[in-house]
Amino acid sequence: MNTPAVSQMKKLVDTTQGLLDRQIFFSQEIYQQELERIFARCWLYLGHESQISQPNDFIATYMGEDPILLCRGSDGRIRAFLNMCRHRGNRVCRADQGNAKDFMCSYHGWTYNTEGRLIGVPGMKEIYSGELDMDRWGLVPVAQLDIFKGLIFATFDQEAPPLLEYLNGQDRELSIMFDRRAGGTEVIGGVHKWVMNANWKYAADNFFGDDGHHTITHMSVRRVPVDKRYYASTNDDVSDEKKRGLGLIAEGVIRDYHIKHFDELVERIGPELADRPGLVTTVFPNVSPNFTRHMIRVWHPRGPDKTEIWSYCVVDKDAPEEVKKAMRLHLTQTFGPAGNLEQDDMNNWVQCTSTARGLIARRYPQNIQAHLGHEDKIGPIGGGRRLRAFYARWEMMMKADNWSQVDLKTKYF
Amino acid sequence: MNHHDLWHEIHDFLVHEARLLDERSFHEWLDLFTDDVVYWMPDRYNALGMTDPADGISKPGELALFEETKETLHTRVARLATGLAWAEVPPSRTRHLVTNVQVEPSDRESEVKVRSNFLLYRTQLEHSQDLFAGTRDDVLRKVDGKWKIARRTILLDQTVLSSANLSVFF
Numbered sequence: 001m002n003t004p005a006v007s008q009m010k011k012l013v014d015t016t017q018g019l020l021d022r023q024i025f026f027s028q029e030i031y032q033q034e035l036e037r038i039f040a041r042c043w044l045y046l047g048h049e050s051q052i053s054q055p056n057d058f059i060a061t062y063m064g065e066d067p068i069l070l071c072r073g074s075d076g077r078i079r080a081f082l083n084m085c086r087h088r089g090n091r092v093c094r095a096d097q098g099n100a101k102d103f104m105c106s107y108h109g110w111t112y113n114t115e116g117r118l119i120g121v122p123g124m125k126e127i128y129s130g131e132l133d134m135d136r137w138g139l140v141p142v143a144q145l146d147i148f149k150g151l152i153f154a155t156f157d158q159e160a161p162p163l164l165e166y167l168n169g170q171d172r173e174l175s176i177m178f179d180r181r182a183g184g185t186e187v188i189g190g191v192h193k194w195v196m197n198a199n200w201k202y203a204a205d206n207f208f209g210d211d212g213h214h215t216i217t218h219m220s221v222r223r224v225p226v227d228k229r230y231y232a233s234t235n236d237d238v239s240d241e242k243k244r245g246l247g248l249i250a251e252g253v254i255r256d257y258h259i260k261h262f263d264e265l266v267e268r269i270g271p272e273l274a275d276r277p278g279l280v281t282t283v284f285p286n287v288s289p290n291f292t293r294h295m296i297r298v299w300h301p302r303g304p305d306k307t308e309i310w311s312y313c314v315v316d317k318d319a320p321e322e323v324k325k326a327m328r329l330h331l332t333q334t335f336g337p338a339g340n341l342e343q344d345d346m347n348n349w350v351q352c353t354s355t356a357r358g359l360i361a362r363r364y365p366q367n368i369q370a371h372l373g374h375e376d377k378i379g380p381i382g383g384g385r386r387l388r389a390f391y392a393r394w395e396m397m398m399k400a401d402n403w404s405q406v407d408l409k410t411k412y413f
Numbered sequence: 414m415n416h417h418d419l420w421h422e423i424h425d426f427l428v429h430e431a432r433l434l435d436e437r438s439f440h441e442w443l444d445l446f447t448d449d450v451v452y453w454m455p456d457r458y459n460a461l462g463m464t465d466p467a468d469g470i471s472k473p474g475e476l477a478l479f480e481e482t483k484e485t486l487h488t489r490v491a492r493l494a495t496g497l498a499w500a501e502v503p504p505s506r507t508r509h510l511v512t513n514v515q516v517e518p519s520d521r522e523s524e525v526k527v528r529s530n531f532l533l534y535r536t537q538l539e540h541s542q543d544l545f546a547g548t549r550d551d552v553l554r555k556v557d558g559k560w561k562i563a564r565r566t567i568l569l570d571q572t573v574l575s576s577a578n579l580s581v582f583f
Contacts, residue, residue: 096572098461190456190476194574220497226488308573313476325474332480333488338454338579340492343500346577347538 006365013395015388018369024394025199026356031304038285038397039064041157043166045287045298046070046080048312049150050186051097056114059097062300062308063156069093069139070152073114074101078147080154081116081139092139096191112139149178150185151296159403167283168408175269176279177291181261182268183318187296188328192311192336198349199356200286200301201394203309206345207280207288207297209386212370217348218341227333228252248278248292250330257323284393289314293335294327305353311336416516423516423527423553426560431509434582439490442582443483447554447563452481454567454583470568478579479567493580500580507581508534519552524563527551535581543576545569549583 004019012021012030024030044063051059052072060083061068067083069092083091085105092103092112102119104111111120116139124130142154146163148171153163164171178185206213228251246262249255258265266274279291288297294315300308313331315324335342355361368391370384371377378385392410400406414422426445433442446452456471456478471477481489492498513530533545552564567583 094459095461096458100461188474188476190471191458192456192476192478193572194576194578196577198577217499220492220495220499223495223497224488224491227484328474328476329480332477333485336476336478337574337576338478340489340498343578343580344498347500350577 004365006363009365011395012398013391014365015368015392015395018367018372018384018388019365020368020391021365022356022362025201025353026304026362028304030398031301033398034301035064037400038394039301041155041160041403042285042397043144043146043153043155043160043163043283044285045283045296046145046152046154048185048187048296048314049078049147049152050317052078054099056099056101057097058093058095058100058114060093060095061298061310063142063154064301066156067091068142068154069103071114075115077115078145078152079114079116080142080145080152081112084140085110086118086137086139110137116141149174151178157403161403161408165408170281170283172269172273173276173279173281174283174289176273176276177289177314179268180258180265181316181318182264183316185314186317188313188315188324190313193308194337195302195306195308196346196350197305198307198346198353199304200299200307201390202349202352203297203299203307203345204282204284204286204288205387205390206349207290208282208284208390209384209388211383211386213345213348217344220344221340250326253323253326254330257319282390284390285397290335294331295335305357309337419525420514420516423525423560424514426553427511427514427527427529430562431511434509435507437504439493439582443486443490445560445562446483446486447556447561448483450481450483450486450561450563450565452479452486452565452567453477454479454569457569457572459572469572478569479583489582498580500578503538505535505537505581510534513548521554523556524552524554527553531583533581533583535576541577545571545576545581545583547583 006021009019009021012024046061046068047059047070052070055072055074055076058069058071061070068080069083070078070080072078083093085092085107087105087110088107090105090107092105102111102113109120109122110118113119118134118137121128121132121134124132143156143158144160145152145154148163148167160166246255246258249258262274279289282288286299286301288299290297294313296312296314298310300310302308313328315327332339334340368384368387370387372384375383375385396406430442430445454477456476458469460468493501496502510532511529515528517526519526528548528550530548531546535543535545547567547569550566551562553560554563
């Protein structure tokens with residue numbers, strides 16, 4: 001059998017042949033282009049409304065490599081800015097979360113309010129002769145910010161299409177996780193944060209469409225007697241056909257809770273979505289909700305070979321405390337840096353990234369041919385088609401000079 | 414027993430525990446815990462001001478890095494024993510260094526409160542190296558003449574862990 005070489009590829013991503021050029025997991029140049037063409041333009045996930053529920057609440061996060069302050073102003077409005085003093089560039093806030101009426105830079109004391117306005121400059125008269133135009137030196141705001149079912153997204157591109165248009169129907173998928181109950185969802189305090197020496201795309205594509213890895217990567221969990229409250233993993237053991245979408249949900253209080261509120265779910269999102277076996281996906285480029293694990297995952301890029309992982313526990317706000325607790329424990333057992341399932345993911349991605357350093361290795365493309373040419377044999381939502389779709393989207397964003405060249409109508413999930 | 418002897422006994426216990434972990438004798442390590450153990454590693458974050466020592470630590474009921482019972486610890490050990498838990502294939506080489514041991518009486522006669530600091534060096538594969546520093550607050554209980562860990566709270570000092578996973582024990 002011939003081993004295809006990169007030279008046979010017409011481009012970095014070849015979805016027709018199911019090939020990927022390993023450059024995209026190695027090149028510093030491509031990474032810088034990703035920051036410009038993907039992270040500076042796409043809608044990125046900043047946080048959940050419940051994390052800043054009170055006036056003056058804030059959290060610090062990132063958009064690409066840019067540090068961001070996400071604030072609820074004293075007026076109740078949610079805004080986001082670069083967490084960077086406009087004077088010399090110090091971060092104006094060093095906390096990860098909190099409540100503050102204003103942010104004073106610790107270098108020279110320039111002070112900003114929660115609307116991002118510069119409200120204080122020490123030495124305004126003595127140093128700047130009163131001539132500094134404070135209106136021009138506020139914190140750099142995001143270009144657009146919008147909220148979908150509690151999920152706060154923003155983009156630094158004024159030209160980006162509105163959030164719902166960007167989601168292009170993926171919002172319907174998201175409702176499986178974020179629109180089950182009238183009260184919506186909330187994030188439980190505490191965030192898992194850790195760093196791996198892997199390219200961000202491995203993680204993002206894994207959640208979006210690498211269905212094929214479960215059996216091998218996570219096989220250890222199948223080999224030990226496990227508590228079904230944590231590891232329900234078949235889709236066959238819910239007798240009521242109507243509730244088959246809950247087959248992946250852990251047994252006990254969590255599944256009982258979902259069964260109890262199944263009719264409400266059908267009413268809210270319709271039978272077709274309610275019947276889906278959960279939701280594990282990626283909203284391009286780097287936020288991955290996982291309904292089965294009660295989790296929102298963000299992959300912050302830190303170079304072609306480094307990713308900072310942030311992971312939140314998300315539950316229905318209206319769920320009883322007992323159910324919220326079970327969901328939290330379920331997440332801790334399965335996912336996060338110590339999760340019995342996820343522990344085994346990271347080193348795979350780290351090694352996939354490190355082999356791309358090899359000059360000879362980069363002459364040989366990666367194989368993303370799962371189900372290629374046989375897409376009709378896989379279900380409506382799974383399979384290798386999604387992996388190829390992720391990279392088709394990636395390529396489209398990387399090539400497009402402007403949004404008119406981005407075809408969001410492409411059905412990519 | 415006077416405090417000096419008690420301290421030495423507890424110190425020996427912790428050093429023995431560290432050795433079991435470094436030698437990967439995880440089943441013996443599990444035997445050092447009571448059946449009702451609560452093994453908890455809360456999350457750390459940077460809070461504003463940090464005026465309260467509890468600031469910057471996730472609370473009970475919030476998301477933690479480890480929130481274990483004896484049963485879930487058993488599952489973790491059993492999983493490692495399959496040889497298919499890829500995070501530990503090949504196994505990490507670890508060095509659990511335990512210092513600054515302080516022993517205090519507890520409200521219960523059969524229990525003592527023990528604080529220790531640790532530095533856990535871990536290396537794996539060719540180049541992977543991790544350093545975990547932190548403190549542990551334990552409650553040790555005398556059961557049938559032997560010390561057992563009835564509660565362990567582990568505070569890692571990092572807010573963003575610089576390691577790919579937490580597939581080792583603390």
